[in-house]
Amino acid sequence: MYRAFVCLTAEHTAWALPLAMLVCWLSCHTALRLLEQARAESGGRSAGWLVGAAFSAGAGIWSTHFIAMLGYDPGLGVSYDPAITLASLAVGVISALAALTLLRGARGTGGGVAAGLLLGLGIAVMHATGMQGVRVPGTFAWDPVLAAAAVATGCALACGSLLALSRAETGRGLILSATLLSVGIAALHVLAMAAVRVVPDPRADLAADSLPRAALAAGIAAVTLAVLACSALALVADRLRRMNRVLSEQRTALIAGEERMRALTDALPQMVWVAPDDGHAVYANRRFQAFFGAGSSSRTQRIDAHHPDERAPNAAAWRQAQEERRTFEAETRWRDPSGAYRWHRIVIVPVPHADGTVEWIGTAHDIDDIVRAREALRVSGERLALALDAGSDGLWDCDLATGEAWTSDRLWHLLGYAPGELPAHARTWRALIHPDDRERAVATLVAHLAGATPMFECEHRLRRKDGAWGWFLTRAKVVGRDAEGRATRFVGTHIDISVRKEAEGRIAHMAAHDALTDLPNRTLFRERLRRRLHEVVRDGGSCAILCLDLDRFKEVNDGLGHLAGDALLQAVARRLSAELPAGDTAARLGGDEFAVLVVSVAHPDEARARAQTLLRAVGRPVRIGDQSVEVGASIGIAVAPADGADEETLLRRADLALYKAKAEGRNTVRAFEPAMDAALAERRRLEADLRRALAGDELVLHYQPQVRPACGRLVGFEALVRWRHPSRGLVPPNAFIPLAEETGLILPLGEFVLREACREAARWTLPLKVAVNLSPRQFQQADLPERVLAILTETDLSPDRLEIEITETVIINDMARALSVLRRLKALGIRIAMDDFGTGYSSLATLQAFPFDKIKIDRSFVSQLGERPSAAEIVRAVLGLGRSLRIGVVAEGVETDGQRRFLADEGCEEMQGYLFGKPQPAERLAAMMDGERPATGAVTEGLRAAAS
Numbered sequence: 001m002y003r004a005f006v007c008l009t010a011e012h013t014a015w016a017l018p019l020a021m022l023v024c025w026l027s028c029h030t031a032l033r034l035l036e037q038a039r040a041e042s043g044g045r046s047a048g049w050l051v052g053a054a055f056s057a058g059a060g061i062w063s064t065h066f067i068a069m070l071g072y073d074p075g076l077g078v079s080y081d082p083a084i085t086l087a088s089l090a091v092g093v094i095s096a097l098a099a100l101t102l103l104r105g106a107r108g109t110g111g112g113v114a115a116g117l118l119l120g121l122g123i124a125v126m127h128a129t130g131m132q133g134v135r136v137p138g139t140f141a142w143d144p145v146l147a148a149a150a151v152a153t154g155c156a157l158a159c160g161s162l163l164a165l166s167r168a169e170t171g172r173g174l175i176l177s178a179t180l181l182s183v184g185i186a187a188l189h190v191l192a193m194a195a196v197r198v199v200p201d202p203r204a205d206l207a208a209d210s211l212p213r214a215a216l217a218a219g220i221a222a223v224t225l226a227v228l229a230c231s232a233l234a235l236v237a238d239r240l241r242r243m244n245r246v247l248s249e250q251r252t253a254l255i256a257g258e259e260r261m262r263a264l265t266d267a268l269p270q271m272v273w274v275a276p277d278d279g280h281a282v283y284a285n286r287r288f289q290a291f292f293g294a295g296s297s298s299r300t301q302r303i304d305a306h307h308p309d310e311r312a313p314n315a316a317a318w319r320q321a322q323e324e325r326r327t328f329e330a331e332t333r334w335r336d337p338s339g340a341y342r343w344h345r346i347v348i349v350p351v352p353h354a355d356g357t358v359e360w361i362g363t364a365h366d367i368d369d370i371v372r373a374r375e376a377l378r379v380s381g382e383r384l385a386l387a388l389d390a391g392s393d394g395l396w397d398c399d400l401a402t403g404e405a406w407t408s409d410r411l412w413h414l415l416g417y418a419p420g421e422l423p424a425h426a427r428t429w430r431a432l433i434h435p436d437d438r439e440r441a442v443a444t445l446v447a448h449l450a451g452a453t454p455m456f457e458c459e460h461r462l463r464r465k466d467g468a469w470g471w472f473l474t475r476a477k478v479v480g481r482d483a484e485g486r487a488t489r490f491v492g493t494h495i496d497i498s499v500r501k502e503a504e505g506r507i508a509h510m511a512a513h514d515a516l517t518d519l520p521n522r523t524l525f526r527e528r529l530r531r532r533l534h535e536v537v538r539d540g541g542s543c544a545i546l547c548l549d550l551d552r553f554k555e556v557n558d559g560l561g562h563l564a565g566d567a568l569l570q571a572v573a574r575r576l577s578a579e580l581p582a583g584d585t586a587a588r589l590g591g592d593e594f595a596v597l598v599v600s601v602a603h604p605d606e607a608r609a610r611a612q613t614l615l616r617a618v619g620r621p622v623r624i625g626d627q628s629v630e631v632g633a634s635i636g637i638a639v640a641p642a643d644g645a646d647e648e649t650l651l652r653r654a655d656l657a658l659y660k661a662k663a664e665g666r667n668t669v670r671a672f673e674p675a676m677d678a679a680l681a682e683r684r685r686l687e688a689d690l691r692r693a694l695a696g697d698e699l700v701l702h703y704q705p706q707v708r709p710a711c712g713r714l715v716g717f718e719a720l721v722r723w724r725h726p727s728r729g730l731v732p733p734n735a736f737i738p739l740a741e742e743t744g745l746i747l748p749l750g751e752f753v754l755r756e757a758c759r760e761a762a763r764w765t766l767p768l769k770v771a772v773n774l775s776p777r778q779f780q781q782a783d784l785p786e787r788v789l790a791i792l793t794e795t796d797l798s799p800d801r802l803e804i805e806i807t808e809t810v811i812i813n814d815m816a817r818a819l820s821v822l823r824r825l826k827a828l829g830i831r832i833a834m835d836d837f838g839t840g841y842s843s844l845a846t847l848q849a850f851p852f853d854k855i856k857i858d859r860s861f862v863s864q865l866g867e868r869p870s871a872a873e874i875v876r877a878v879l880g881l882g883r884s885l886r887i888g889v890v891a892e893g894v895e896t897d898g899q900r901r902f903l904a905d906e907g908c909e910e911m912q913g914y915l916f917g918k919p920q921p922a923e924r925l926a927a928m929m930d931g932e933r934p935a936t937g938a939v940t941e942g943l944r945a946a947a948s
């Protein structure tokens with residue numbers, strides 16, 4: 001190594017090796033670049049580049065050697081053999097060509113190593129050849145070790161260089177490779193030069209044709225220039241190659257981009273086109289072509305596709321946009337290939353280019369469905385707004401997460417607020433709700449939000465702006481829940497139900513109160529009684545009910561008229577209410593019946609005392625108009641729990657006590673006693689029996705003769721009903737007629753009697769009249785005359801043979817109607833008799849109002865003739881009345897001959913009584929009438945016998 005160091009520093013001038021290295025590096029770099037080019041090309045072009053590379057490498061190696069040799073000064077004169085020197089250049093180029101050719105074909109490690117070895121050896125051969133051409137005055141002595149080291153180093157670095165090239169073909173790899181190769185060439189040169197020593201030999205003479213150093217320098221310069229030219233060529237070629245590659249990549253990218261763009265625009269739901277200013281589309285996507293037809297489309301075509309209504313305005317708007325180079329937007333109808341117009345949204349955007357031209361990118365999106373849906377939405381929105389405005393409901397839609405709500409204006413109007421005056425929020429609802437309704441409403445709401453009910457429905461009060469409470473029905477529903485099932489959206493309506501509630505309240509009040517007196521009615525009274533009895537049973541204590549009935553109400557009502565009757569009832573109601581402490585209830589049960597619930601009585605006597613107080617209050621005179629009316633009352637008392645613990649029993653027992661009180665006279669108080677129940681039970685039994693009797697054949701008629709004693713003639717019979725009871729025997733009418741009156745059974749019973757009597761009379765051999773009693777209840781039937789006529793027709797009895805007996809009460813109950821019915825009966829030819837004259841009201845007015853055919857003097861007067869002088873006076877007066885009014889008079893209950901004589905003396909023509917005959921079954925009448933036929937005017941013995 002020392003030798004090499006000496007060679008480098010002492011035998012070479014300082015500039016030689018750096019210059020040689022520079023030239024070497026340039027040529028190696030150029031060669032490797034040209035190799036790249038050769039690799040990139042093919043065929044002859046590749047071979048050309050390869051030759052260039054080989055030349056560059058070989059010439060570089062050669063130049064390196066000889067530039068170094070120019071600086072080599074072994075201390076002797078040096079010249080060069082031109083032929084050998086040129087041959088060494090050829091060796092360098094050929095070995096480089098061989099190595100690079102191998103390298104071009106094989107890029108792997110093996111190829112790199114083989115090419116490196118080839119190149120290293122080539123450099124060594126070139127060096128050796130070159131040294132052969134060096135002429136010095138002596139001979140060269142070679143150090144074999146250094147020579148071998150030179151070859152090995154050169155080969156190794158050449159291999160390293162080409163391997164580096166094959167591993168990394170970047171710019172840096174190229175520099176590394178060129179550097180390694182340069183170093184290898186230089187190292188081989190230096191070591192090889194160190195291996196050689198000049199042994200001076202005076203015999204050795206420099207040849208005359210030797211190349212002087214200046215010629216060599218010129219040769220080297222030429223070769224170097226050639227290398228530099230190659231280098232420049234390589235650089236230009238490399239640049240071109242790079243540019244080519246970039247251009248090719250750009251073209252590929254451009255094509256790919258265009259394909260992508262086309263695919264993209266084809267995939268779009270819109271039509272897309274690009275047109276320059278002249279409007280002729282240079283690009284159109286598939287959708288556009290499908291709409292307008294394949295091929296390009298002119299602007300005129302596109303404008304023609306507009307709906308006629310929109311064509312002109314759209315064209316004008318487009319021209320404006322085009323002039324101002326701004327985006328054109330329109331929603332318009334375009335005619336599709338089928339000829340139908342569909343809504344499209346058109347947007348045309350200007351894209352200005354650097355050359356001042358503008359390209360227009362247009363898109364058209366089919367929004368027909370959207371426009372139609374929007375239109376439908378608008379219409380339905382308008383309808384909804386109309387409905388909301390016209391409807392009576394207030395609507396809201398609440399977001400439960402925030403409490404914020406949407407509300408219809410109507411809702412605020414219902415509450416008296418202007419829309420927006422209060423926040424549309426759930427807390428507003430909570431603030432306005434009535435405190436009494438809040439708990440119930442919130443509980444209902446919580447249940448609904450939890451999913452327990454399908455619908456939220458609640459009637460509650462809300463405070464209006466004026467402070468009044470209005471009733472509202474809220475109906476709502478959860479319409480949205482989150483993933484955990486929590487309610488998120490709640491929609492509903494408020495319906496103003498104040499009017500309904502008020503009406504309901506009124507109806508409820510009316511249903512529970514008496515319209516005339518405004519006292520609780522029977523239903524409410526029973527309800528309160530039931531509640532109080534429940535408490536009594538549960539908690540102990542005692543209560544009482546007082547049933548009250550006015551004593552002379554009927555007289556006032558009939559005598560003074562219904563208005564007076566109503567005023568009386570109202571006055572009684574006021575007095576009852578005034579007498580009651582809070583908690584007690586006075587009720588009107590109907591007619592003149594009242595009841596009082598005394599909620600707490602310590603002792604039955606307390607109830608009795610209370611009843612007496614009420615009696616006194618009711619008994620005070622009542623001022624009606626200009627009249628002072630006095631009515632008394634009867635009161636029946638029942639006390640709970642002693643007399644019963646259920647309202648049914650208690651009311652029934654108080655009623656029984658009242659019944660008793662009334663029976664005992666006016667202004668009487670009676671408390672219930674157990675014996676009253678037995679009487680009621682008896683009455684019930686009798687009623688049931690009577691019903692059965694009506695259905696069966698237990699009722700029969702007996703007939704009592706009516707006679708004219710003066711001429712001894714039989715003039716007719718009074719039909720009197722009898723009940724042949726299976727166990728009680730023959731029951732007299734007084735025992736069941738009042739019951740029949742009370743229960744209404746008198747109607748079928750009366751009809752039975754009338755039919756039976758007419759049928760019987762029609763069978764009689766003599767045209768005698770038959771008298772039938774008609775009860776007041778029967779007179780309440782407006783169609784009584786028609787019913788009577790039907791029976792007469794059915795039984796074929798002449799109307800003038802029927803005499804109807806009525807008591808005065810029939811007329812007094814409802815005079816106008818009674819008189820109308822009587823007149824119609826009379827018009828049929830039926831005779832009317834006033835029964836029991838003298839016992840009732842017996843007003844002259846009644847007799848004058850209706851022309852009766854007969855007056856029947858009650859038997860109570862007849863029976864007292866001879867006992868009470870007043871009786872004779874009354875009978876006389878009645879007979880006088882009959883005469884003056886020209887009405888016949890018949891005396892009932894004539895039992896004695898004395899009575900008969902008195903009556904006859906006083907001018908009574910007709911008589912009826914046991915003296916002439918008792919009521920007889922129909923079968924016995926024939927005998928009476930048979931005896932009548934030969935009658936001469938006196939009451940026959942036969943009749944008497946029959947009567948007995």
Ligand SMILES: Nc1nc2c(ncn2[C@@H]2O[C@@H]3COP(=O)(O)O[C@H]4[C@@H](O)[C@H](n5cnc6c(=O)[nH]c(N)nc65)O[C@@H]4COP(=O)(O)O[C@H]3[C@H]2O)c(=O)[nH]1
Pocket residue numbers: 704719720721732733734737750753773774775835836859892893894895912913914915919
């Ligand atoms: N002590 C005595 N009594 C005599 C004498 N002559 C007749 N009587 C009885 O006096 C009653 C006369 O009938 P009235 O005044 O219409 O009174 C009748 C009548 O108001 C009613 N009544 C009877 N049958 C009917 C009927 O078919 N319909 C209706 N609505 N009432 C009837 O029952 C009442 C009682 O009828 P009766 O018990 O049949 O009693 C009959 C008769 O039996 C006599 O000389 N001495």
